[in-house]
Amino acid sequence: MDFDFEYDDSLAALRALAEVRHRIWAALDRELQTREKISMTWFEVLGSLLQNDEGALPMHELASSLLSSPSGMTRLVDRIERAGLVRRTAHPSDRRVTLVTITEPGRALVERVMPEIKRVAVEGFASRLSAKQARDLRSILEQLLQDTGGIDSDETRAVEDGPTKRRKFARSPRAAVRS
Amino acid sequence: MDFDFEYDDSLAALRALAEVRHRIWAALDRELQTREKISMTWFEVLGSLLQNDEGALPMHELASSLLSSPSGMTRLVDRIERAGLVRRTAHPSDRRVTLVTITEPGRALVERVMPEIKRVAVEGFASRLSAKQARDLRSILEQLLQDTGGIDSDETRAVEDGPTKRRKFARSPRAAVRS
DNA sequence: TCGCAATAGTTGACGGTGCAACTATTTGCG
DNA sequence: CGCAAATAGTTGCACCGTCAACTATTGCGA
Numbered sequence: 224m225d226f227d228f229e230y231d232d233s234l235a236a237l238r239a240l241a242e243v244r245h246r247i248w249a250a251l252d253r254e255l256q257t258r259e260k261i262s263m264t265w266f267e268v269l270g271s272l273l274q275n276d277e278g279a280l281p282m283h284e285l286a287s288s289l290l291s292s293p294s295g296m297t298r299l300v301d302r303i304e305r306a307g308l309v310r311r312t313a314h315p316s317d318r319r320v321t322l323v324t325i326t327e328p329g330r331a332l333v334e335r336v337m338p339e340i341k342r343v344a345v346e347g348f349a350s351r352l353s354a355k356q357a358r359d360l361r362s363i364l365e366q367l368l369q370d371t372g373g374i375d376s377d378e379t380r381a382v383e384d385g386p387t388k389r390r391k392f393a394r395s396p397r398a399a400v401r402s
Numbered sequence: 403m404d405f406d407f408e409y410d411d412s413l414a415a416l417r418a419l420a421e422v423r424h425r426i427w428a429a430l431d432r433e434l435q436t437r438e439k440i441s442m443t444w445f446e447v448l449g450s451l452l453q454n455d456e457g458a459l460p461m462h463e464l465a466s467s468l469l470s471s472p473s474g475m476t477r478l479v480d481r482i483e484r485a486g487l488v489r490r491t492a493h494p495s496d497r498r499v500t501l502v503t504i505t506e507p508g509r510a511l512v513e514r515v516m517p518e519i520k521r522v523a524v525e526g527f528a529s530r531l532s533a534k535q536a537r538d539l540r541s542i543l544e545q546l547l548q549d550t551g552g553i554d555s556d557e558t559r560a561v562e563d564g565p566t567k568r569r570k571f572a573r574s575p576r577a578a579v580r581s
Numbered sequence: 582t583c584g585c586a587a588t589a590g591t592t593g594a595c596g597g598t599g600c601a602a603c604t605a606t607t608t609g610c611g
Numbered sequence: 612c613g614c615a616a617a618t619a620g621t622t623g624c625a626c627c628g629t630c631a632a633c634t635a636t637t638g639c640g641a
Contacts, residue, residue, distance in 0.1 A: 232540070233523035234449075237426055239543040244419045245469050246547075251416075264627090270413075283589060290424050295628045297591055302627095319589040319636045344412035351546055359538045361411070364418040367530055368425075443597090462619060474598045476621055481597090498606045498619045 247347035254343050259336050264289075265303055266340065269333045272309065272325040279312065279324040308332060426526035433522050437515055443468075444482055445519065448512045451488065451504040458491065458503040487511060 252263040267289050272278050286296035300323055303309050308329035314320035325333075349357055431442040446468050451457050465475035479502055482488050487508035493499035504512075528536055 232536075233527040234520065236527050236539065236543065237423065237430075237523060239540075239547060240419060240423045241427075241469065243543060243546045244416065244423055247416055248420075281589080290421065292629055293590065294592080294630075298628070317589085317637075321590065341413065344416060348412040348415050348546070351548070352542065356538070356542050356545070357411075359535070360415065360542050361418075363531065363535050363539050363542075364415065364422060366535070367422045367527070368418060369530070460619080471599055472620065473600075473622080477597070496607075496619085500620065 243347075247344065250343050250347060251340060254339055255336060258339065259332055261306075261308075261332070264299065265306075265308070266333070266336070268299065268303060268323075269308060269325060269329050272323060273330060273333050277324075278330065279322045281314065281320045281322055283320075285323060303329075422526075426523065429522050429526060430519060433518055434515060437518065438511055440485075440487075440511070443478065444485075444487070445512070445515070447478065447482060447502075448487060448504060448508050451502060452509060452512050456503075457509065458501045460493065460499045460501055462499075464502060482508075 248263055251266070255261050255263055255266050268285060271285060271288060272280055282296055282300065283293060285291075285300070286293050289296070291299065300309060300311070304311060308326055310324045310326050312322045312324045314322050348360075352360065427442055430445070434440050434442055434445055447464060450464060450467060451459055461475055461479065462472060464470075464479070465472050468475070470478065479488060479490070483490060487505055489503045489505050491501045491503045493501050527539075531539065
């Protein structure tokens with residue numbers, strides 16, 4: 224269990240990670256705010272919907288893929304729906320499910336702003352890394368996201384290079400922070 | 403300047419980064435919540451203070467290093483102070499500055515949980531990466547955090563927004579989304 | 582088939598956070 | 612020196628997001 228990270232460095236890595244994410248997110252937020260008066264969070268919802276062929280997703284899928292709680296997503300979709308960018312529709316077979324469907328204005332907005340958003344994202348990542356670093360970062364992030372299925376005690380940390388394609392997300396239980 | 407990241411992959415990288423951060427943060431939050439009934443945010447404040455020799459830092463330094471706004475930090479310190487873990491003290495020479503000083507209970511708390519916190523952080527990072535990957539991650543993050551000075555080269559933003567101050571990079575204007 | 586657990590979503594209450602505006606203090610420059 | 616600009620911090624206000632509790636629907640095992 225001895226790696227290049229010192230014991231303390233894992234906490235430092237968390238901070239660095241948070242800061243990188245924060246900066247790029249803020250840059251994208253600024254871009255969206257000045258161009259379209261929407262937030263990055265809204266854009267993430269609209270983008271997720273567009274990535275799906277039907278332009279629609281159940282509430283709970285949106286919530287989990289965007290790291291939000293169900294109630295948070297309810298309110299977020301409330302606001303985006305009030306702005307006319309999405310619409311709640313019924314699921315054809317499961318009446319528990321509410322589908323969120325992107326509207327034409329929503330689709331237009333995303334397509335209008337996507338080029339600049341990609342540009343700013345690239346500016347934050349790709350343009351600052353070498354080809355090898357970009358590859359490395361990708362595989363490192365994928366590895367960090369690999370499920371360890373419950374509380375693992377596995378020392379099966381054998382060297383397994385190569386881009387593992389497998390991608391299965393476990394829900395991350397939100398902390399219940401009081402006061 | 404073409405790299406391995408496809409154009410779209412920079413947005414994907416941002417999501418992966420966010421998810422890694424989110425998972426580890428949540429794990430630490432859970433640990434702190436069950437052991438000491440405090441949040442990771444509180445721990446970050448206390449930890450920052452302890453890292454400084456004097457166990458004290460000005461409000462604005464805490465705010466910027468913890469990615470918070472000044473007003474957010476005011477309220478956060480309000481709550482932590484109410485819990486008796488920090489104390490506001492006067493700066494000896496600059497009377498504009500409020501120093502936040504860790505109290506003895508605060509120091510004790512951090513020292514009490516630090517081993518477990520480090521363990522969980524290592525579990526999130528170091529234990530899942532090879533030595534080389536850990537090195538790579540460190541240098542990649544450092545590189546991504548290097549300031550490129552002023553950003554946007556296009557000054558086409560002469561709209562009606564009035565004299566919006568050109569921000570350096572530090573502040574993150576969270577989206578002010580209406581409705 | 583019945584009944585209970587699991588799943589999906591919403592709402593009430595509330596904590597946390599940001600921006601704009603304001604006060605207090607310090608700094609810089611003519 | 613004198614005063615405008617910059618810096619530090621707080622507060623008003625509104626918003627965002629979470630948990631707990633609740634309803635509705637579906638799945639599943641006896």
